[in-house]
Amino acid sequence: MKSIKTISFFLCVLLSSCTKIEGEGGSSTIKGSIWVEDWNATFTVLEAEYSALNEDVYIIYGNHISYDDKTTTNYKGEFEFKYLRQGNYKIYVYSKDKTMQSASGIIGITKDVNISEDGKAINVDKITIYK
Numbered sequence: 001m002k003s004i005k006t007i008s009f010f011l012c013v014l015l016s017s018c019t020k021i022e023g024e025g026g027s028s029t030i031k032g033s034i035w036v037e038d039w040n041a042t043f044t045v046l047e048a049e050y051s052a053l054n055e056d057v058y059i060i061y062g063n064h065i066s067y068d069d070k071t072t073t074n075y076k077g078e079f080e081f082k083y084l085r086q087g088n089y090k091i092y093v094y095s096k097d098k099t100m101q102s103a104s105g106i107i108g109i110t111k112d113v114n115i116s117e118d119g120k121a122i123n124v125d126k127i128t129i130y131k
Contacts, residue, residue, distance in 0.1 A: 022062035022087030024069075028115045030059070031080040032124030034073050034093055038131045043098050051077030052093075052129060060090040067092075089113045095129035 020026075034052035039045065057079040058067035073079045081091075092110040111124050 020085050022089060023085055024083050026083055026085030026115075027118045028084045028086070028120045028122065029080060029082050030084060030089060030091065030113050030115070030122045030124060031078065032091065032111070033077045033126050034079065035077060035126050035128045036131050037128055039096075039098070043100065043130070051075075053077060055093060055129070058092050060092070062088055084115055086115050086118060089115065091124055091127075093127055093129055096131055098130045 034055050034057065036048075036050050036052045036055075037046055038048040038050070040047060052073050053075050055073045055077070056070055057073060058070045059081050060066070061068045069081060071079050071081060081089075090110055090112055092108045094106055095109050097105055097107045109127055109129055111127060113122055113124060115122060
């Protein structure tokens with residue numbers, strides 16, 4: 001009886017350790033770009049638009065609460081997260097709140113991404129932030 005329990009325990013451990021969760025260690029990539037709309041203080045006049053260079057971009061793996069990794073956009077506003085496994089991800093950046101409803105004046109702009117196959121390059125739609 002004891003050997004059956006031991007074998008069952010090791011089978012459970014073995015099977016659960018093979019389950020791959022979202023995160024690093026895969027062969028897929030998520031990439032995209034960030035665009036800036038630069039408004040006056042009351043968001044009534046659009047003063048400029050440009051690629052968001054040197055902007056922090058964050059990624060959350062699965063259902064984690066805080067970010068798991070971050071990168072910075074290049075000179076063309078592009079970002080990339082490499083070596084990801086299959087699963088669900090959330091990409092986000094910080095922006096001024098154009099609706100002026102946030103007490104802090106800052107909000108997170110998010111994009112949900114699903115990687116359904118290994119070796120995929122997923123392009124996220126352009127993310128627009130406000131400054």
